[in-house]
Amino acid sequence: MSHRKKNRNVGIIGIGQTRFSSHREDVNQPEMIHEAVSAALKDAGLAMKDIDCIVHGNMELFEMVHQPDCWHTLGTGAYGKESFRITTGGTVGATLSCAADNLVASGMYDIVMAIGFEKLQEGHTTGGITNMADPLWFRNLQTGALTGSKAYDMISEFGEERAKKASVMYRIIMDKHAVKNPMAHRAFGLEFEQLDDLVRTSPKLVGDLKLIEMCSQSDGACVVIFAEEKTAKKISKKPVWIRDHITVHREETFILFGYDEKHPVPMTHRFAAENLYKRNNIKEPLEYFDVFEMYDPASWWAVDWIRDFFQLKDDEHLKLVENKEIMIGGKMPINPSGGVIASNPIGATALVRIAEAALQIRGDAGDHQIPTEVKHALASGFGGTMWTVLTMLEKDLNW
Amino acid sequence: MTEYWGVKAEDIFNTMKDRFRVEGAKGVDAVFGYDIEGAGKWKLTVKNDSMEVEKTDDLSGCVTIMKANEENFIGVNIGKVDATNAFMSGKVKLEGDMGTFGKTTKMFKKYVPAKKVMGTGDYIQDMFSTLVARFQPQGASGLDVSITYNIGGEGGGVWTAYIKDGKCELKTGQPDKPTTKLNVNEAKDWVDVMLGKTDPFSLLSAGRASIEGKTEIALKLGEIFAKYAPKIKEFTTKDYILDMFGTLVQRFQPKGAADLDATITYDIGGEGGGKWTAYIKDGKCELKEGQPEKPTTKLCVNEAKDWVDVMLGKTDPFSLLSAGRASIEGQTAIALKLGEIFSKYIPPSSGGEAEKEELLVLKKTISVNQRFATGPIMGRFLNALKEKKIFTNKCPKCGRVHLPAREVCAECRIPATEWLEVGPKGQVRYMEYVYFSSPDPLTGETRETPYGMLNILLDGCIGNDTFAHLVRRDQINLIKNGRNDVAGTRVRPVWNEKRVGSIFDIKYFEIDE
Numbered sequence: 001m002s003h004r005k006k007n008r009n010v011g012i013i014g015i016g017q018t019r020f021s022s023h024r025e026d027v028n029q030p031e032m033i034h035e036a037v038s039a040a041l042k043d044a045g046l047a048m049k050d051i052d053c054i055v056h057g058n059m060e061l062f063e064m065v066h067q068p069d070c071w072h073t074l075g076t077g078a079y080g081k082e083s084f085r086i087t088t089g090g091t092v093g094a095t096l097s098c099a100a101d102n103l104v105a106s107g108m109y110d111i112v113m114a115i116g117f118e119k120l121q122e123g124h125t126t127g128g129i130t131n132m133a134d135p136l137w138f139r140n141l142q143t144g145a146l147t148g149s150k151a152y153d154m155i156s157e158f159g160e161e162r163a164k165k166a167s168v169m170y171r172i173i174m175d176k177h178a179v180k181n182p183m184a185h186r187a188f189g190l191e192f193e194q195l196d197d198l199v200r201t202s203p204k205l206v207g208d209l210k211l212i213e214m215c216s217q218s219d220g221a222c223v224v225i226f227a228e229e230k231t232a233k234k235i236s237k238k239p240v241w242i243r244d245h246i247t248v249h250r251e252e253t254f255i256l257f258g259y260d261e262k263h264p265v266p267m268t269h270r271f272a273a274e275n276l277y278k279r280n281n282i283k284e285p286l287e288y289f290d291v292f293e294m295y296d297p298a299s300w301w302a303v304d305w306i307r308d309f310f311q312l313k314d315d316e317h318l319k320l321v322e323n324k325e326i327m328i329g330g331k332m333p334i335n336p337s338g339g340v341i342a343s344n345p346i347g348a349t350a351l352v353r354i355a356e357a358a359l360q361i362r363g364d365a366g367d368h369q370i371p372t373e374v375k376h377a378l379a380s381g382f383g384g385t386m387w388t389v390l391t392m393l394e395k396d397l398n399w
Numbered sequence: 400m401t402e403y404w405g406v407k408a409e410d411i412f413n414t415m416k417d418r419f420r421v422e423g424a425k426g427v428d429a430v431f432g433y434d435i436e437g438a439g440k441w442k443l444t445v446k447n448d449s450m451e452v453e454k455t456d457d458l459s460g461c462v463t464i465m466k467a468n469e470e471n472f473i474g475v476n477i478g479k480v481d482a483t484n485a486f487m488s489g490k491v492k493l494e495g496d497m498g499t500f501g502k503t504t505k506m507f508k509k510y511v512p513a514k515k516v517m518g519t520g521d522y523i524q525d526m527f528s529t530l531v532a533r534f535q536p537q538g539a540s541g542l543d544v545s546i547t548y549n550i551g552g553e554g555g556g557v558w559t560a561y562i563k564d565g566k567c568e569l570k571t572g573q574p575d576k577p578t579t580k581l582n583v584n585e586a587k588d589w590v591d592v593m594l595g596k597t598d599p600f601s602l603l604s605a606g607r608a609s610i611e612g613k614t615e616i617a618l619k620l621g622e623i624f625a626k627y628a629p630k631i632k633e634f635t636t637k638d639y640i641l642d643m644f645g646t647l648v649q650r651f652q653p654k655g656a657a658d659l660d661a662t663i664t665y666d667i668g669g670e671g672g673g674k675w676t677a678y679i680k681d682g683k684c685e686l687k688e689g690q691p692e693k694p695t696t697k698l699c700v701n702e703a704k705d706w707v708d709v710m711l712g713k714t715d716p717f718s719l720l721s722a723g724r725a726s727i728e729g730q731t732a733i734a735l736k737l738g739e740i741f742s743k744y745i746p747p748s749s750g751g752e753a754e755k756e757e758l759l760v761l762k763k764t765i766s767v768n769q770r771f772a773t774g775p776i777m778g779r780f781l782n783a784l785k786e787k788k789i790f791t792n793k794c795p796k797c798g799r800v801h802l803p804a805r806e807v808c809a810e811c812r813i814p815a816t817e818w819l820e821v822g823p824k825g826q827v828r829y830m831e832y833v834y835f836s837s838p839d840p841l842t843g844e845t846r847e848t849p850y851g852m853l854n855i856l857l858d859g860c861i862g863n864d865t866f867a868h869l870v871r872r873d874q875i876n877l878i879k880n881g882r883n884d885v886a887g888t889r890v891r892p893v894w895n896e897k898r899v900g901s902i903f904d905i906k907y908f909e910i911d912e
Binding site for chain 1: 484486487488489492493494497758760763769771773777781803809828829831832833834835852861862863867868869880881882883901902903
């Protein structure tokens, strides 16, 4: 995998999000996007005329609108500007950030605005996901985005009681975080005392994947503005620097299971993390990063992926969850925002991870701000059938 | 036993018999238990077209037991608490057979509380239960205070908001010395203030309210808390239906019904639905649940949601009728006059005034015929299914076999040229046990649950090159997964008589023993 250093440094100088909710019937798509665009411009202290280029993305055809960027021009402000549409499934939000970063780093544009949105309520989420499957044979077999396979894996590895508790513990921690985030869609007010109850009584969806453990379907938009170093320093008091990002895809497959240790299945998360850390000389990611905004569509996946992303062994990831080290104030706070499990406007979701990681570095996350200084942040995107995008964000330009 | 929203838990149980829908209970033979914290236990016995409900201490023999506290149980029943949220967050729990319990939702018509208009007590309760949510930290920066509300009269009580470090907590009762204490003699007055009908200064000057302690804090209340707005946003179909029929008599216009002597039955199906009849005679209107033997006019709507959309002006009734989603029995002319007989329904969200501009939601259904070319590789794989054969192709470099056959090995990036017949029998490596079926958006059909989707390692395949298919429905509980060297359940395909070259030339796999 060849990889070159950037031509120019790139910083995040503006962030805007809408509130995430199951219903935004009060606005149409361009209007909803405009809320986030306005918020980001205000945050950056810029006007639309200052933006050189726009990258726009969401899930392809989830709302059954072809080329939504045409319609959305009214809300994005892209009229008369350079504009690109990007759609890479669940990772799209992260890919928007990668593209904006590359466009600025290349020297083509000084200020680029990335816009991720989704109005799941206006389309059919499972329909969209089903349409992703190979139409020649798999469409009628697959079960949407739901799978119990990770639960089965973890139960096989760590035993039923420990695995189930870890998954629900993770879920409760995410809810504790979501309660602090006014943008979050689902914030139930779960308590740790409910753990055993939820393990026992939350209805099963597929296998041991329970209702409480699965993410929601949300409406919402997120906008992040990127600028080259000089401009960023001029405009923003606290630019957040994009150090590096990596994208790893696998072939389209819904058969991700590796039930034979003689035939290990390569995991894109672990592979992406390994390569990213290697080329940035990060020896101990768990020590290096101060916060991780993870694309966590379900709590089983989330717990398991902590192991992949931080290159952990055995049950180290379980211990992080069990000891609440992933909570705000813990050793490695994960998703102070409440994560995807709390809010999932898919096309915006992965961009929200980057936006939230940047807010943490700036110290502007409000009630869900980590109390200690955040210098190094990691954000992940997940999508397709097994795609990964990882982004490293830094407070200082010192690598 | 406590009242919530003017309803007691026992009201809901005591009306079950009247609300029982025989058609929803067909084929059900089960005993359900309800364990309502603070209110007691009830046992519901359903046997085909009959039911019994009794208060009891013994819930043994119940297939499912629902557990909740009174507030959540009542809230869910009357639509004040979002059932999905309550269920997901564990506030309402089900123990035992969840699938069977699900049928109870179709078995009963919606509980309609006797009190249809929000009373003073309801408003007061709603105001204080939303107070913390309405707290605005920016309006309270630097404040360290306790604000006591001492509300007298019916529906009143004493509450204290403790504000510190940009956080707000509400407790009932009051501390020894609250920073500020607001005394209001009559709860109704306070409701009027909160709804913007009266201004607080006239209450104070009339001596109907008083402030003790720091007055300046009381003057800042508008900054500390966001304006109270009666619940509007999260109106569900059920709420709308309830509200529509709750306000029907008020909306009756004698002028539009002069000389009319008629009974109009609304038979609304689906979630939130029910049967109501308006009896109109001598310029008067009365609403009752149920229907007379022969109503003058009967409006049948299959889905409550559709009716709500009609009433909110989002859909027009004629498209419902023409789509067969609604029908009229008896005198059609009266149905056409409904707009004169009753004034337009205005949802509470608009604060009692007609919205100046209505927000619409346009509905579209897309149906597209699609054709996909298979190409030669998938073509060969699919054609072989006609002959009851399963073909794969092997990567010449890594030896991986693909199921179904693939054009190239994605990992080695070279064409997979060598064809290989595998299976058709094999062992299960993993089964997705699916309890929740997503509807198939292409057909609109929902699979019957539970069902199983298998990953089968067909004989001749290695590693993780498994094949996906369904398992015979009655065998899902007999399947064992394989792992490492341990083999899973052996299965074989069951082929369709007529085969067309589709993945469903195989009906499903069944246990091979």
